Amino acid sequence: MTGTNRVKLKPGDTIGILGGGQLGRMLAMAAARLGLRCQVFSPDPDSPAFDVVLNATCAEYADVEALELFAGDVDVITYEFENVPSAAAMVLDARRPVLPNRKILETTQDRLAEKDFVTRLGIGTAAYADVTSVASLREAILRIGLPAVLKTRRFGYDGKGQAIIRDGDDIAKVWTSLGTKSAILEAFVPFEREISVIAARAADGQVECFDVTENEHRDHILKISRAPAPIPDDLAEEALRIAGQIATALDYVGVLAVEMFVLANGTGPKVLVNEIAPRVHNSGHWTLDGASVSQFEQHIRAIAGWPLGKPVRHGEVTMTNLIGDEITRYEEWLTVPGATVHIYGKGTPKPGRKMGHVTEVIRPNGK
Amino acid sequence: MTGTNRVKLKPGDTIGILGGGQLGRMLAMAAARLGLRCQVFSPDPDSPAFDVVLNATCAEYADVEALELFAGDVDVITYEFENVPSAAAMVLDARRPVLPNRKILETTQDRLAEKDFVTRLGIGTAAYADVTSVASLREAILRIGLPAVLKTRRFGYDGKGQAIIRDGDDIAKVWTSLGTKSAILEAFVPFEREISVIAARAADGQVECFDVTENEHRDHILKISRAPAPIPDDLAEEALRIAGQIATALDYVGVLAVEMFVLANGTGPKVLVNEIAPRVHNSGHWTLDGASVSQFEQHIRAIAGWPLGKPVRHGEVTMTNLIGDEITRYEEWLTVPGATVHIYGKGTPKPGRKMGHVTEVIRPNGK
Incomplete structure (x- = not known):
């Protein structure tokens, strides 16, 4: 049994939530219905989740002191978004159980690691290739074909950090416009x-x-x-x-x-x-x-x-x-x-x- | 069009709730789902409703200054319980719309006024009588019969402030034990x-x-x-x-x-x-x-x-x-x-x- 397996809250205990958007807000409201309190940590003073909890921490994710105080106020910590900075997760994890386990973020924050993980489980994904330069992008296109989707490995959401490449596109230009050296090319799935x-x-x-x-x-x-x-x-x-x-x-x-x-x-x-x-x-x-x-x-x-x-x-x-x-x-x-x-x-x-x-x-x- | 008819909140506006129990708590959560904020006023520091709002006022209902500050923070005021002290309602009503209208409380806080109101509408109720003394209780029993239920006119809930009177009961004793001079006798309804x-x-x-x-x-x-x-x-x-x-x-x-x-x-x-x-x-x-x-x-x-x-x-x-x-x-x-x-x-x-x-x-x- 690991430490995180031993979490067992009782009504009245407090959950710490990283992130103050609508997901954190709806998590806090669900917790309230079960008689659990929440404290929300977010750098944005206008966080919607602040409205539905009595205690909020408005600080940057790099603010170690604020993270430590926050951890001291709560019984378990969770998050509403996958791009939790790993340094913040480490600081918190040293003090309170962080769930889901922060190691999972290492897999899911990185499209390549995630695809590799899924593939190892024998589960199908679109064909994909690691891309680190315009040369490796050209190689990947040869292997995967076009159209295909070029995505940053990290921090993409809602279509941000990605581009569709079609026959005849200027490959070098697409690569430059993505602005990263760490990408993944995925076959376009019909x-x-x-x-x-x-x-x-x-x-x-x-x-x-x-x-x-x-x-x-x-x-x-x-x-x-x-x-x-x-x-x-x-x-x-x-x-x-x-x-x-x-x-x-x-x-x-x-x-x-x-x-x-x-x-x-x-x-x-x-x-x-x-x-x-x-x-x-x-x-x-x-x-x-x-x-x-x-x-x-x-x-x-x-x-x-x-x-x-x-x-x-x-x-x-x-x-x-x-x-x-x-x-x-x-x-x-x-x-x-x-x-x-x-x-x-x-x-x-x-x-x-x-x-x-x-x-x-x-x-x-x-x- | 009265003042209260002109209330028209927009998302982000704040509702003041008098009372911090589970009803206030569930009202605040319903408001949150609609993008409305709430501020809760309650004398009890352990009010469950405090947990689900960012701003709470912990003060007595007789604290006029606290009521005024509270009114200044909110756009409309409501309550989770019918026994809002009428002085508090007046203070608030002078500053912000109070809904439902505080005059309604005068009817519903008093079992006799409420029964009279319902009867005037031509709606049936159990037979009832105003009781102010043991003598009028005896008269009421003669008219209504037994068994019957003797209730305080005000502040009863969950069976508190009431007694069933059956044949052979000591009427004077029941009257004394109720501890009020303001009661109502109601026929026992089969x-x-x-x-x-x-x-x-x-x-x-x-x-x-x-x-x-x-x-x-x-x-x-x-x-x-x-x-x-x-x-x-x-x-x-x-x-x-x-x-x-x-x-x-x-x-x-x-x-x-x-x-x-x-x-x-x-x-x-x-x-x-x-x-x-x-x-x-x-x-x-x-x-x-x-x-x-x-x-x-x-x-x-x-x-x-x-x-x-x-x-x-x-x-x-x-x-x-x-x-x-x-x-x-x-x-x-x-x-x-x-x-x-x-x-x-x-x-x-x-x-x-x-x-x-x-x-x-x-x-x-x-x-």
Whole structure:
């Protein structure tokens, strides 16, 4: 039994959350429902998560003293984003259990390490190659073909830090514009649809997955999720199996999301892993209103050392992100029968910024 | 258009909540989901609602300076309990809109005024009489008969401040033990079941009721609520109509609960009003997980000047209160498939204290 396996909170104990965005906010609200307190650490004084906790720490992730004080205030520490600086994670980990384990971040912060990890598990991914120079990019293109996607190995999100390369593109120019020496080239996958699985794993190895979700992106940003995904049962089982296998192989404690592609016709694998997010995930927001236990609550239960829930879905669920100016139309959503509206308290809308979301549950048998 | 009708909050605005118990806590969490901030005012430093808001005011309700500062911090004020001291309400009302209107408290804080109000609307109640002395108690008994229930006019809850009088009881002794000169005698109603309606009313007059709930009490404390109540449609419609009529007659803004008795066979009215609670109510807790919009959110929307939601129920819902030591068994509830567990963060359990609740949703068509 490791140290982290021994975490066992009781109501009234305090969870430290790194990151003050909407994910941290919804984690804190899920914890509150279970009688657990949260303290949020974020460098941004306008952090939406600050609004829902009594104690907040506004400091930089490089501020060792602030990190130490924060650790002293809490019983266990978790995070809402995968790009936690490893130095900060080390400082915290020396003082309090950090869950999921910070070593997992080393795998999931790096697209190459992540792909290698998935491949070693015998799980399919798009063909990929390590790229460190324009020369190695040309080699990779020869092997993988075009079109292909060039991505920074680290710190990409919502389509940032990536470029599609097509026949005839100026390879040297694309390479320069990415502005890194550490990239990965991925084959362009002719997918039929994008899906994800939100899996929760407890310290004792129990795994509970939510139903497979179908995701629609616009401009590289998630726009709509639907659960259950309209895919055949065997594909859904395969996707759930993959997510469970990954969570177990990482000895993961908490919630993770595995984004996958479903391929159209073909003879190879039908499901390819695209990305692992070691945290609660936008494609799991439907669970807040569409299931008896949400992804946020499962994460809190796992890191608290509590048993995972057995979520029951309330019907066919659709989650729509309110992005940028779309939030200004919240009043229209408020009156849609059966709709549940979430506004993240983020202040001024900016293009591409996730400002809120709406969940709609449709009972297959009518009302 | 009155002053209170002009309240129109925008995301980021702040709601002041008087009272820091579980109702205030759940109101604050509902507001947070809509991007609204809350500040809680409570004299109890251990108030559970303090945990879920960034700003809390810990002061006595008689502390005029604290009330004024609090009012200055918020955009609208509401309360989680009906026994708000009228002096405090006046101080606040002079500075910010207080919703529901404080004049409503004058009716609902007094069982006699409340019964008179309901009767004037032509709605049935148990027979009742004003009692101010042992002599008037004897007169009232002659008129109403026994058994009957003697209640203080003010500040009773969960069976406190009341006594059943049966044939042969020592009337003078019962009167003395109640310790008041301001009481009401109510006929004992041979009810078949207890129900309640949670009604929300917006400033523009829109009324939205949740489905009628059946309530089971143990030791005068709500133990289980079930929605929808298993009663004939015409009775349910009558109950909903009564709740709407009361909300409208009070020019109410916010959520109120109307507790009613359903009578067994007889020729008179089949539904009698027992009590009005000018606030969110324990019998509406099922709406948090059993409907697309909860009673807490409806209340917040109403006092924010936002349109009410059109709640859709997710199935047949049961809410079970966790009272006193029952909270210690929360881990058993955590693993019940489909159950949603709420722990109020109240610290040490005391007998009769509401510590949490569990919601279970059953889809009539199976899973």
